[in-house]
Each structure stands twice: as C-alpha cells, then as structure tokens.
Amino acid sequence: MSRTVIVSHSHPNLRYGGGEVAAYRQFQHLLSLGEDVFFIGSTIGPEDSARYFGPSQQVISFGPRDFCLRGRGMDAFTMEHAEIRDEDWIFEFLLALQGDVYHFHHFWNIGAGTIRRLRAALPQAKFICTLHELTAICANHGQMVKRSGELCHAASEVACAACIARPPIDFVLRQTRMRELLDLFDHLLSPSEFLRRRFEDWGLPPGRIAVIENGLAYPTGFRPETEAELLTKSGRFAFFGQATPTKGLDVLIRAASLIEARKEAFDMPLSLEIHGVDKEGFARIWPDLEVPDCVHFRGSYRPQDCVEIMRGYGWIIIPSIWWENSPVVIQEARAAGTPMIASDIGGMAEKTEGWGVQFRAGDPVALADAILSVHGRPDMLLAYKSRVLPPLGLEGYVEAWLEVSAKNPGLSRSRPEVKARSG
Structure with a gap:
C-alpha cells in the first residue's frame, strides 16, 4: 500500500479556512478507507505558535497520523523561511514520513525551499499541489487586489511594482522562481475553472492543471417545505x-x-x-x-x-x-x-x-x-x-483525485534541475 502525506499551511483544529478544511476532509476520508495517510498542518505564524505551543515545542499531535507543526512565519514574497534551521526541521519531519505521494495544499508556512529539498530527496515520490488561490502569481496575499482596493486582472512586473513598491526586476525573478517551483509537481489541481484560467493566462501550459472541486461530506435528504x-x-x-x-x-x-x-x-x-x-x-x-x-x-x-x-x-x-x-x-x-x-x-x-x-x-x-x-x-x-445541485461528495473527490494522481505527468511538465538551498 502506498503512503500519502497531505500537507497544509494551517490546521483546521486551530484555524478554520477553506484550504485547510479541504485538505483535512481529504485526509479523514482516506483514513476511513483504510489508506496509509498522514496529515501535516502548521500554525499560521508566531502569534498562533505562542498561543498553542510551549517554549521549545515544535509539534502538536492530534492523533498518530495527525500533526500540526510550529510555524514561525516566513517571507511572503519569496515563500522562504527567514532562518534555515526552521526549514531544516520541517524538511526532516516530512522526509521521515517517507511518503509515496505528497499532496500540498499550499506553500505558506511550509516553504518553497522545503519543497525543493524534499523533491530532491525523494525523486520517485509523486508530488501534487492544489492551487487554492493566486499566491504564486500575486505577492499581495495571493488575492490580486491592489493596495487601493481595486481588483487586479493580470500580473505584470510594472503593475506589481507600483502596488507593492519593489523594483520591477524583483517580480520578474519571483515569477521565474514560482514557475520553477510549480514545475516540481507531477500534478497541479484547481477547484475552479476560474483559477485554472488565471494560471494559464499567467503562463502555465494548457492542460497542466486538472480541475477537481473540493469534496464535502454533508447530511443528505430534504424534508419538503410548506x-x-x-x-x-x-x-x-x-x-x-x-x-x-x-x-x-x-x-x-x-x-x-x-x-x-x-x-x-x-x-x-x-x-x-x-x-x-x-x-x-x-x-x-x-x-x-x-x-x-x-x-x-x-x-x-x-x-x-x-x-x-x-x-x-x-x-x-x-x-x-x-x-x-x-x-x-x-x-x-x-x-x-x-x-x-x-x-x-x-x-x-x-x-x-x-x-x-x-x-x-x-x-x-x-x-x-x-x-x-x-x-x-x-x-x-x-x-x-429547485436549481441547486448537490456538491461533489468526498467519495467523488477521492475517486477523481486517485484517477489524476495515477496518471503519468506527461510532456506538459519538464522538471528543472533541483537544487537544495544552502545556508
């Protein structure tokens, strides 16, 4: 039986957001099927870490397969940890699980460097990433909203520099690094056609992203209303x-x-x-x-x-x-x-x-x-x-996920040489 490691930027036991909830529901359903699966979440940053962790504590265990790591914050522009020691222990923790499949639901708190090093250490493992928002495209929290509050329709180095007040070359370099990071994954997933189109407009090749709506477990049956x-x-x-x-x-x-x-x-x-x-x-x-x-x-x-x-x-x-x-x-x-x-x-x-x-x-x-x-x-x-259709259930989501994850990455992905960060 192959081992799946599901990695999220947060843990729904501490913060309830769409990405971490989708990741955790996937974990719980796979676990209910008897699969060999682990869930790894993180705290959002120093504030949550101070609230939930002891002074030298690095991990909370919610169960034998369910963990939350201590997040110390990271650079939102580069998606890198400020200190290599923070990256080191997250990398070592994930590596120790020896997964056959690593499914990331975000880069935040995990770090681009962690993913690069894990990819280099486990070349035979399959790496999957669900793109829950536009972080790779937009350095303003992935929201593509300008500091003025105006909606942003497309990223460019000049427009981004005007919004975030950094030299345009920084955004050229960031785009290159983000595309290289995404190219490390065997499969990219999006829960919506809208997000897929945004990434294709940004430069990812058509067909690179598969669209699978997040799964939801929910009570069934409706009583007729008077x-x-x-x-x-x-x-x-x-x-x-x-x-x-x-x-x-x-x-x-x-x-x-x-x-x-x-x-x-x-x-x-x-x-x-x-x-x-x-x-x-x-x-x-x-x-x-x-x-x-x-x-x-x-x-x-x-x-x-x-x-x-x-x-x-x-x-x-x-x-x-x-x-x-x-x-x-x-x-x-x-x-x-x-x-x-x-x-x-x-x-x-x-x-x-x-x-x-x-x-x-x-x-x-x-x-x-x-x-x-x-x-x-x-x-x-x-x-x-009468027009409301039920959402995709967890059974349907996992079925579609297994179908995608079993595929060969094909020619749409050309993995660059992977180099671990040193420091």
Missing part, C-alpha cells in the same frame, strides 16, 4: 464567514443599512444573521460602521453544524470583494439546498451560476437591490432552490 415555511424563509438571510476586510462583511452591513432605511416600503420583516463573527469582532475592524437593527450577530459555530444551520435560511450571502476561488461556504449552501446571493467575480460567479443571484462586487446598493428582489418572494425562493 408554503408557509417558504414564505418565512424568504425573509431570512445569512452570512457565514470571517471578519476579514476582503470577505465584504462591511459591504453587507452597508447594504443592510440601506434596506433598513427603506423598510417602510415592504410589509414582511427582513432578518440578516451573521455566523462566524460576533459584534465585538466586527467593531474591531469597522469601528465607525453602524449596525442596523435587522442585523444579528450569532458568533462562532461548529463546522459540522453549518449545513444544518443553513437549511433554516432562505438565502446565504457571500459578498467577498476579492476573486475567491472555490469558497467552502458555497459548497455548504449547495449541500443545504439553500440558494445564494453572491458577488459577480471569480469562483463565486462560476460556482453560483444558474442557482444564485449575483450582484456587482463591492457595491452596497447593488447588494441591497439583490436582497430586496427576492425578499418576501416564496415563489422565487422555490424556483432557485
């Missing part, structure tokens, strides 16, 4: 996510304020509930933004409860202002059979086409109009619910 239930749900809207500037929660609150000012114009009450964020957390980021009465903060929730909670709403809103590749909240909404109101960019536009209402990203007026267009409309809610 007309009264549909009417009630048509006035209930919800947000699931984090209070980060790019998630667009401020756009949603501004839209809710516009709706509140117009509430006399409609008879049915409208409720907007925020899951994953409390009022204090919101106020820390947007202290001057007044929250209208129709908004209610529900705080944290257990990820395994998300789908069932979503079933209690008529519409889930995803107002992110960056490109978002394949947000897990979209898959969860599909599993719940609950339609979405989504920003019209990136993976959000792709993943909600046909069963979601889309609005111009970053525009509170457009979002308010989208919400009011379906508010109190049980007929419209039923029509959109």
